[in-house]
Amino acid sequence: MNKKNQSEQSSKGHSLWSDAWMRIKKNKMAVASLVILFTIGVLCFVVPMLPIIPDPNSQNLNNTFLSPNKNHWLGTDQSGRDLLARLLYGGQISLLVGIVATTVSVFIGLIYGSIAGYIGGKTDGLMMRIVDILYGLPFLVLVILFSLLISEHAQELTGDLVSRWPNQEVFIKKFINLVPLFIAIGALGWLTMARVARAQVLSLKKQEFVEAAVSLGLSHRRILMRHIMPNMLGPIIVYATLTVPGFVLTEATLSFLGLGVESPNSSWGILLSEGANYMETYPRLLIIPSITFSLTLLALNFLGDGLRDALDPKAAKD
Amino acid sequence: MLRTIVSRLLQGIVVVFCLLLITFVLVRLMPGDPFSGEKAHSAHIIEKNKERFHLDKPNSEQFVVYLGLLAQGEMGDSPVKEQPVAKIIRQSFPASLILGIAGMIIAILIGIPAGILSALRKNSYIDYGTMVIAMAGISIPSFVVAPLLAGQIATRIPLLKVAGWGDPFDWVLPAITLGLGTAAYLARITRGGMLEVLNQDYIRTAHAKGVHPAMVVTKHAIRGGIIPAVAYIGPAFAALITGSFIIETIFQVPGMGQHFVNATKDRDYFLLQGVVILFGTLIVFANLAADIVLAMLNPRVRS
Numbered sequence: 001m002n003k004k005n006q007s008e009q010s011s012k013g014h015s016l017w018s019d020a021w022m023r024i025k026k027n028k029m030a031v032a033s034l035v036i037l038f039t040i041g042v043l044c045f046v047v048p049m050l051p052i053i054p055d056p057n058s059q060n061l062n063n064t065f066l067s068p069n070k071n072h073w074l075g076t077d078q079s080g081r082d083l084l085a086r087l088l089y090g091g092q093i094s095l096l097v098g099i100v101a102t103t104v105s106v107f108i109g110l111i112y113g114s115i116a117g118y119i120g121g122k123t124d125g126l127m128m129r130i131v132d133i134l135y136g137l138p139f140l141v142l143v144i145l146f147s148l149l150i151s152e153h154a155q156e157l158t159g160d161l162v163s164r165w166p167n168q169e170v171f172i173k174k175f176i177n178l179v180p181l182f183i184a185i186g187a188l189g190w191l192t193m194a195r196v197a198r199a200q201v202l203s204l205k206k207q208e209f210v211e212a213a214v215s216l217g218l219s220h221r222r223i224l225m226r227h228i229m230p231n232m233l234g235p236i237i238v239y240a241t242l243t244v245p246g247f248v249l250t251e252a253t254l255s256f257l258g259l260g261v262e263s264p265n266s267s268w269g270i271l272l273s274e275g276a277n278y279m280e281t282y283p284r285l286l287i288i289p290s291i292t293f294s295l296t297l298l299a300l301n302f303l304g305d306g307l308r309d310a311l312d313p314k315a316a317k318d
Numbered sequence: 319m320l321r322t323i324v325s326r327l328l329q330g331i332v333v334v335f336c337l338l339l340i341t342f343v344l345v346r347l348m349p350g351d352p353f354s355g356e357k358a359h360s361a362h363i364i365e366k367n368k369e370r371f372h373l374d375k376p377n378s379e380q381f382v383v384y385l386g387l388l389a390q391g392e393m394g395d396s397p398v399k400e401q402p403v404a405k406i407i408r409q410s411f412p413a414s415l416i417l418g419i420a421g422m423i424i425a426i427l428i429g430i431p432a433g434i435l436s437a438l439r440k441n442s443y444i445d446y447g448t449m450v451i452a453m454a455g456i457s458i459p460s461f462v463v464a465p466l467l468a469g470q471i472a473t474r475i476p477l478l479k480v481a482g483w484g485d486p487f488d489w490v491l492p493a494i495t496l497g498l499g500t501a502a503y504l505a506r507i508t509r510g511g512m513l514e515v516l517n518q519d520y521i522r523t524a525h526a527k528g529v530h531p532a533m534v535v536t537k538h539a540i541r542g543g544i545i546p547a548v549a550y551i552g553p554a555f556a557a558l559i560t561g562s563f564i565i566e567t568i569f570q571v572p573g574m575g576q577h578f579v580n581a582t583k584d585r586d587y588f589l590l591q592g593v594v595i596l597f598g599t600l601i602v603f604a605n606l607a608a609d610i611v612l613a614m615l616n617p618r619v620r621s
Contacts, residue, residue, distance in 0.1 A: 029450075133336050141594060144582050145344040152349045249459055253564060256461050257579055272461060276568070279469040286469075290462040297457035305453075 020234070023310035030306025033299035040296055044091035056085035057264045065282055074288055078278065083285065087292060090266035094293075097181060097267075098248040098300075104186025105247075106240050109193025114232075116194070117201030118224055128198065131191050139188060143250060144259050147184035154180050181260055185247050196239050200232035234311035242304035245297045252293065268293045319613065323606065330602030337598040341591055342384070346377055350585050352397035371397050371588070384591070393592040398584045403592035406577060411596070413483060414566070414573035417496060418559035420489050422551070424497030425504055425558075430547060432501070433508025437516060437543070438535065448505060455502025464495045464568040481570040492569040496562055500554050507550050512543035545616055552608020556601040 024030050047053060054072075060080035068075045074083040116127040158176045162169050204210060205228070213223045248268075254260030255269025268289055275286030351373065353364045368374045371394075372383050387394050393403035436448040468491060472480045477487045515521065516539055524534045563575020574593060581590040 133333050141341070141578070141582075141597070142344070144579075145341070145348065148348050148582070149344060245457065252459065253461065256564065257567070259579070259582070276461070276465040279465045280473070283469060286465055290458075290466065294454070294458040294462060297459075298454060301453055301457050 020307075020310040024306055027306040027309060029302045030310075033303040033306070036295060036299040037303065040091065040292075040299075041095070044088050044095060048085070048088050048092070053085050053088060054082045056081060056089040056266055058082075065278075067284075075284060077274065077285055083288065086266040086271060087268075087289060090268050090271050090289075091292070091296075093178060093261055093265065093267040094248050094251055094269070095296075097178065097185065097251040098244040100182045101185035101189060101247040101250075102240050102243045104182065105190040105243060106193055106236065107190075108187065109190035110197050110236060112190065113194035113197025114201045114224060114228065117198035118205065118220070118228070120202075120205075124198070128195075131194055134188075135191055140250070140253065142188050143184045143254065146188065147180040147254075147259075150180035150183055151177070177262065177265065181251060181254070185250050189243065189247060189250075193236070193239055193243070196235055197232065200235055201228055204228050204231055238304060238308040238311055241300065241307050245300040245304070248297060248300070323610070326606050326609070327602075330599075330606065333602055334595060334598040338591060338595055339381075341594045342381055342587075343377070345582075345585065345587050345590055346380075348585060352585050352587060354585070367397065371395070373397075373587075388595075393595075394588040396581075396586050396589040398581075398586040399589065403588050406589060407574065407592055407596060410572055410574045410577060413571050414559050414562060414575065416489060417492055417562055417565070417571060417573060418555065420493035421496030421500065421558045421562070422555050424493055425500035425554070426551070427501075428497070429501035429504025430508050430544060432505040433547070434512055434535070434540065434543070436505065436509040437512030440513060445509075449509070452502040452505040455498050456506075460495050460499060461564050461568065463498060464492075464565055467491050467495055468568065481568070483569075483571045488569075492562075492565050492571055495569075496558055496565050500558060503550065503554070504547055508544060508547045511546040512539060515539050515543040518542075541615060545612060548611050548615060549608055552604045552606075552611075553601065556597075556604035559600060560597040 024034075058081065060076075063072075063076050063080040064078055066072055066076040066080075072082050072084065074087065077083055077086065112127065112131075116124045154176050158173060161172045161176065165172065201224075210223060210227055213227050218227075251260055251267060252269030252272060255267050256273040258273070261267040261270055271289040272286065272293065275289055279286045351368075352371070353367055365374075372380050375383070384394065393407070395402050396406060399406060432448050432452070436445045439445050468480045472478045472491060478491055479488055482488050521534060521539055524538050525531070529537075562571075562573065563578055565571070566573040566575035567579075574596075577589055578593050578597075580586070581593060
């Protein structure tokens with residue numbers, strides 16, 4: 001039974017995914033976006049390990065505002081730091097925020113929305129009212145409040161961890177400082193995902209194969225996990241992809257306002273805000289991060305759009 | 319209709335109340351308080367100040383006191399700025415409102431015609447071009463556009479200034495920056511709505527009757543086609559007014575955005591609460607207004 005069920009699912013899943021892959025391949029913008037994102041990913045996460053990239057935080061006050069040259073391919077900034085290195089390391093943080101926060105939000109939204117949709121009735125009504133209320137709250141206000149709140153506890157945690165593993169101090173400090181941001185964005189950004197998941201469960205619940213599973217006497221957990229979840233993966237992936245650029249943007253906005261990632265750590269938001277100070281004298285410091293950042297968001301949005309056309313043709317309207 | 323409006327307003331009050339409660343609790347959970355800022359005071363003065371703002375009492379009691387203030391139509395004083403919150407908001411809200419309205423007008427003027435044109439020329443180069451530009455408009459954030467506009471355009475046109483808020487010419491650049499992103503969303507949504515309508519039977523009937531194609535579009539298609547756009551405009555307008563603080567920072571507009579960010583940084587509890595109440599109320603009214611307009615455009619929504 002178990003085996004048969006699995007093979008059935010995988011053959012059905014296979015055709016859905018291969019169909020989707022066919023459709024994606026025809027969408028030139030989506031393919032281009034995929035290539036761009038892959039390149040940016042490699043540049044940000046793999047290339048910095050190579051010795052050719054200098055330390056992004058090493059300052060040299062004799063070398064401020066250098067134009068691009070042999071040693072500094074994109075020049076240096078106001079503290080003599082290498083712009084390319086800061087761009088790549090900043091990209092790590094910006095992309096990580098997008099990915100981690102999206103994962104958190106998908107996790108919460110998926111569970112919340114499927115439970116609301118599956119139970120239905122008054123529970124559903126109450127759960128979705130809560131979502132409605134949270135929707136009315138200004139997202140950025142709450143993210144700021146929430147991340148400040150968590151960061152206090154994160155600082156205690158940093159102290160603990162550093163005393164335990166003193167040789168990892170730099171690494172711990174770098175990432176623990178980001179955790180509040182991850183959690184705050186993810187913990188508040190799951191609302192749309194919950195609505196999508198609920199709508200999916202509601203429509204799937206009425207279909208024959210779920211009724212069959214119910215009449216076979218399967219447990220609720222099994223019905224949800226084995227029969228409903230696999231069928232809603234498409235829309236979930238689509239909305240997750242479309243969420244990533246929004247969260248990357250949130251991080252950049254917060255950092256731009258001085259409320260997100262803190263210097264000397266770099267993120268694209270920080271580079272943009274620092275670059276904006278020198279836009280008239282050294283426009284390069286603003287324009288290079290602007291192009292990188294915008295290109296990434298553009299590619300993410302086009303990829304999300306392409307995925308939606310491929311996986312969820314009915315929703316491909318706006 | 320009236321019943322719906324009343325019930326929506328009641329719901330709105332609940333939303334604003336929840337928003338206030340959440341802000342109230344979160345801001346007090348944060349480390350520090352309004353008096354832990356840069357100004358170093360003696361412990362005695364801090365005690366006095368806390369007493370004055372009831373900050374020495376338990377949170378629940380503070381909340382009751384604050385609700386009492388609101389009931390009398392007051393918002394208390396800002397402990398950091400030492401001014402009534404209502405006064406600070408009165409002074410800064412007009413700039414945010416003007417900026418929001420100007421931004422929305424620009425967004426509508428660009429976005430809706432672009433979306434309609436795109437839909438009418440579906441799958442043409444005009445369509446692809448418009449949609450790629452729209453996607454760029456969505457993807458490129460205002461804090462990238464703003465410095466570029468300020469650096470490249472304001473320095474070349476004598477009437478425009480890089481920053482400031484003196485005469486109406488100063489509204490131009492911030493409003494354009496603010497409106498572009500919304501224009502891009504509007505273009506996409508309008509296109510989708512128009513495409514949906516253009517495939518409907520009544521449009522074909524109108525064509526078959528020999529109605530002039532331009533009349534079919536203006537009289538029949540647009541009315542239904544811009545419904546999704548109108549649904550988007552309401553909340554987007556609230557978002558423009560409440561979310562313009564990045565642009566306000568860059569162009570040094572004396573709006574509410576600065577207070578919002580600074581109040582959070584300074585732990586200025588009362589100012590933050592006041593701003594949040596205003597933002598929440600705005601969002602509620604904007605959504606309600608959008609729904610009323612929708613009901614007027616589309617009789618089917620009314621039931």
